[in-house]
């Protein structure tokens with residue numbers, strides 16, 4: 382190599398940076414937090430959905446003498462830690478495979494409503510709750526992934542404590558009691574803040590007693606996806622963490638199993 386070439390590269394590098402910004406973005410440093418619950422026999426699904434099913438195709442030593450395991454898994458899209466794609470409640474909006482990856486990774490803001498949710502398991506996360514957070518931690522920055530910590534994650538996988546009922550089937554839906562986002566707050570967010578996605582440590586971004594799933598409708602109408610049954614939200618600070626939430630890439634899917642990771646500086 383010509384002895385001036387390295388110097389030339391160094392001089393040229395800054396000029397290249399704007400074009401390559403996305404590709405060369407520095408990976409955030411910090412402690413990694415697993416924000417997904419494991420999929421197993423106890424994984425919580427909506428009362429009307431069958432649970433997670435893992436069937437053994439083979440497990441053991443083969444006739445040829447080597448160890449081999451393989452399973453067939455069956456799952457509803459909306460169970461365990463999962464993505465809600467906008468098309469779930471909004472016609473023509475993004476399906477699971479169509480959500481831009483930039484929306485699924487970024488800096489996280491955690492709004493803590495554990496006190497309100499402990500006092501009332503039907504708590505609707507309000508504009509006031511968001512205001513109280515902003516008063517303490519500053520306005521939610523543009524492009525944030527907005528996570529709501531209700532504290533209900535600690536009940537996992539106790540169905541009754543977590544979602545209000547351990548019963549299954551259509552009749553159990555009316556027995557659901559867990560906190561969620563007030564549709565007024567969802568509308569306020571759409572009108573006043575620019576967020577990439579929302580997440581919550583309950584089975585749904587709308588509270589258990591909802592009938593119309595209005596917060597789903599409002600947010601998904603703006604192509605803002607949601608992460609539900611998020612784990613370990615208590616390990617993230619109010620601001621400063623990054624999250625990466627990558628769902629299974631189901632073509633045309635309304636959601637899907639989600640591996641979510643937090644990076645806490």
Ligand SMILES: [Zn+2]
Pocket residue numbers: 459460463464465609636
């Ligand atoms: Zn869902």
